[in-house]
Amino acid sequence: MPLVEQNSPHLDLLGRIRIVLIETSHPGNIGAAARAMKVMGLSRLYLVRPQLFPHAEATARASGADDLLTRAAVCATLEEALGGCSLVLGASARLRSLPWPLLDARSAARRGTAAAHSGEDVALVFGREHSGLTNEELERCHYLLHIPTNADYSSLNLGAAVQVVSYELRMSLLDDRPLIAEEGDYADAEELESFYHHLERTLIDIGFLDPANPRHVMRRLRRLYNRARTERTELNILRGILTETQKRVRR
């Protein structure tokens, strides 16, 4: 009877994992998310432009988890909420036309806890109740996380989605399989963004990218480097190449 351990020493790693909610409309869902997190041992809640917060309904639904609301970081941008994170997983209800590396919630949780075990900060990003994540937000994610649902009725409540993901994070730390530390010294979110801006600027400089008609060039490049989980030293090399390229073109 494989009852899992309640007091795994790995559970402390949940402190490295944050939940990011973007532009949540219903304050009750923020409260439900806080409760869902706390009951599974998560504590770091980031709110990007919440429509109503703080709010009595959030506090009511949080039940005894209102300390997470008090300590929640309210951010103006997603970039700010991802500060320091080197692994970003975005929850997505829809399967997009542009394919992005996709994991089910269980596999995503295992990646997340393995990264935390390696000392990385990890973000799980949840989009708006009705429209989810924009393409721009999606492009910040290394992987999309998908919770399998009924094809005829896939209306998973935001709080319920946070519950399932938080549960999977806890389960992956209670799992009897050893956590495999990942080796790389990965670039964090700011470093990657800065690289993408540098890359885009350079591609425009060399005339490869037409700002008036960019197509999906940057998106596809982001997907590539995100999937590869680019390391810091690799990024330094790439940036060195870009700098050199720009020098040549501008000369």
Next chain:
Amino acid sequence: MPLVEQNSPHLDLLGRIRIVLIETSHPGNIGAAARAMKVMGLSRLYLVRPQLFPHAEATARASGADDLLTRAAVCATLEEALGGCSLVLGASARLRSLPWPLLDARSAARRGTAAAHSGEDVALVFGREHSGLTNEELERCHYLLHIPTNADYSSLNLGAAVQVVSYELRMSLLDDRPLIAEEGDYADAEELESFYHHLERTLIDIGFLDPANPRHVMRRLRRLYNRARTERTELNILRGILTETQKRVRR
């Protein structure tokens, strides 16, 4: 990247699995449970003595899953709600003083879907919001199902608990491991209850059990036969023994 299949042929087995809620106080939780079930493909909801039902708040929280509320079976007793079920799994927040066979939600879901695959009807029973299952209700269960939670804050919302269990049921059917059919022709809930009554009566008849001071005799016996998942033919033999015993004593 192990993304699971969305359209496993096994998903039909969810039709053999019912969710039973006992004496739910908040109609909103009934609605949330219906939504949690439907989004994972479950459809059979049983309500034992709900405090307020039907109710506008249940319908509101069910969102598009109000068809499950319309079709819900409202029952006067747990016995009625378990009619025809040969595997009963009871969700329990607390770990009891009397040890009962315990499975985590993932293992319980696997047992449940394996039983459904063998043509059995399966019930997952959730107790009251604050006090859970009584000992008498617990004794109807073959196994207790436990969702691992934070030791310092284990206040899992009822709707959230149904969400996690429904998710695990769906995941176990999407899992790539083959479902192992269980072989036995198990006794159903009524047959077991009838046997337990017969057994208790017989134990009183033979003077083994003092109705004024029953201790935990029947509970321990229930635990034994439940854990063994007694088959129909075995039960017939046991009942034959009881009948014979009673004849002897009464003679």
